[in-house]
Amino acid sequence: MPDTPPHPFAATANPEVDLVLLGGDIGIYALARAFHEKYGTISTVVTRKVAGPVADSSILSTVELGMGASEEEMIQALLAVGADKASHPSSVRPVLLANADFLVALMAAHREELGRYYHLPLLDDEVLHAVADKATFSEMCTEIDVPTPRTVVLDFSSGTAPEIPELDLGWPLVAKASRSSAYNAVSFPGKRKVFEIEDRHQLADLVQRLTAAGYRDRFVVQEMIPGDDTAMLSVTAYVDTRGAVTLLGGAQVLLEEHTPGALGNPAAMFTTDLPEVFEQSVRFLQHSGYRGYANFDVKIDPRDGVAKFFEVNPRIGRNNYYMTAAGANVAEAVVADFLEEREPERLVPREEILYSIVPWPLLRRYIIDPDLRDRVQEIRRHRTVHPLAYGVEGMKRRLYVAAAKVNQVKKFLQHYPRPSADGF
Template identity: 55%
Template sequence: MPSATPAFDVVMLGGDIGVYALARAFHEAYGVRSTVISRIATGPVDSAVIDNVLLGIGASNDDHISELLRRGRERARHEADRADEDRVPVILLANTDGYARLFARHRAELDRYYRISLVDETTLDRIADKGRFAEACERVGVPTPLTHIEDFAGADDPDWTPSELDLPFPVVAKAAASSEHELVDYPGKKKVNFVETPHQLADLWRRVRESGFRDRFVVQELVPGDDTWMRSVTAYRDHRGVVTLMCTAQVLLEEHTPSALGNPCAMITTPFTEAMDHARSLLDHLDYRGFANFDAKVDPRDGSFRFLEVNPRIGRNNYYVTGAGANVARFIVADLIEDRSPEPVTVTNEIVYSVLPKRLLLRYITDPDLKRHVKKIMRKGIVHPLVYRAEGWRRRGYVLVAKANHVKKFMTYYPKPTESGF
């Protein structure tokens, strides 16, 4: 760890590839091993740079908070006789919407033991819901697709009927709050629904209603274009209100399994100034704190951006930022440990980030110019978040199996590229 940086520890909740990418960033920058608290040990966090704490598959969110508070109290007792300057602070992080809300709900308790950079629950309510996000965008002039909100709050009433949709088909439908959608199950459940006709929409509303879902669904116009028209924006805004990090990427291919539809699995970092400006204006308007990850799409009809949603966290594929040269851990540490705003960084370096076999990825890039450019950048190497020299042979085997599984999933759910990405 650099001598100018005080000692610190890192604790995270979760077990996906995004949590591992954060742990890797801390290890690369500071040599710090992260403690990861999760229900079970998953492949990504079965790592040489992580100390896993497993609560069991049946552990609830309350169990996670109890474990955090227990560890915090134990640490406080251990350091009670130390001077303030000798106490080692602990950064607390997570990388799902549910955990972000859990932290916000228990912020007063957690602040006693941990350093957290996180939006408050009121702000979270304004942006985690995709419908309210669109409303916030409208206030500051950030463009979004035409949007319709379907509220299922009164769906227990036998006389309830869906509202009239004033959008042209096809449309895209998704739960306004993914954390609420995770609580229900129904036939054909998907993270994102491509709806071509009024009959299909009526059938979706019937299944959603019968599942007991009583929150809101967002229906939006379908912005044309395949996955390569999608853009990712990752930003960090510190507690002083300074946006210290901005990085954008063009999505090359997204996952197409029903439960993960829309998650990028390959990107190329490229600076998109207009998207950065829109993201910055929204973060400032909301007085946002911490990491934010925006999903946007370029409309091929006029080249304009359409912002779709914001994740109130760094995002599953955050290693594309670190891989492009802006180690994300440094921005957290500057804010929470060093108590300073570093010189703001706008990433301009181009890298290809991918968890896929090279041939599989190239198969789905149909634009000849883009394919040539991607191949050119690939010559510098492909950044894979799980491929890290500190890991051993077990990790190499896991990566090979994961790549093979991606081939199987694409052949099953998206065997050929389409113009719409659906």
């Protein structure tokens, strides 16, 4: 079923709302789309490369820096955009958002300079450092009885390979960087976002490769929670400057991406009510002193039925459009907070919708539970959305979305040709 926005046309432009985005992926376009649907905003996107998700769009303008642009050059570009906007008599202070951990960390490191021109929905430095670290996140969850997988931390900060302790996590286990912003800075053969480790020998090999690559942060090793992609949940929230959770919703994941660099990113999911998980999410946000957008990754453990919290991303998340499509436009929370200076009634999704960036025949192939497949089929008939398929865009965009779906088929056939019991 084609994507059908809740309103056939975007809102009339609101001159009081402006948005600047750093990055250029699907999540960035989804944010621009949310602001355009609600406020008619034409966003400014600052990115190293104007790639497919943000190319040829009528709802945003782009500033391309080149693939070799340094972090300092990105900051200088943002300052130039901000100064230019401020020079116009009728200008308003824009909201500045990013949707990658390392870009959020970069903005936080320059918050004083950027704050001259932008509203910055960012966490305090201390909170950002704590919650963006998967090891610290697990410790914080334990403090407030929010369940997490059993975790062992390997510390590479000394520059030498850490000793691997005796592990009582079972095999296989999962290994991943404690902070993706630190992991983003290294490169080595076989690099993946998440590793499935079959035995101690494989873990020792990974430790050696990380050390040789110059990795100088922590790596977490966790018990493998059984279950395929359909056991995963996504929770999206916004905490305003007063500490109130003004946006909260979630979805059950149906299929995740399986390319090495994108492993774990949801490719399809449907909105659903998750009362206990929502309560635990709010508890964590309030305990940590969180501010701004948050995106939790959670998995239901089939051994005990308990939802285990894996991490919180200090940003809205790549697949945030499922919230907007279901009736909780993600732009409203930050606009109410910074531009209208009010605490709105909490925004929650009102519709059950299917969010998918893959064709239905491909998705159906990976939903092996017949009852779940029937349920998703029914939701699909009601409403299916693709974040890039926005009716106000032109033919080039429609062709790009069609090509992107075909490319997804190729990627799954290459990297995940058939469903597995653990999603690897």
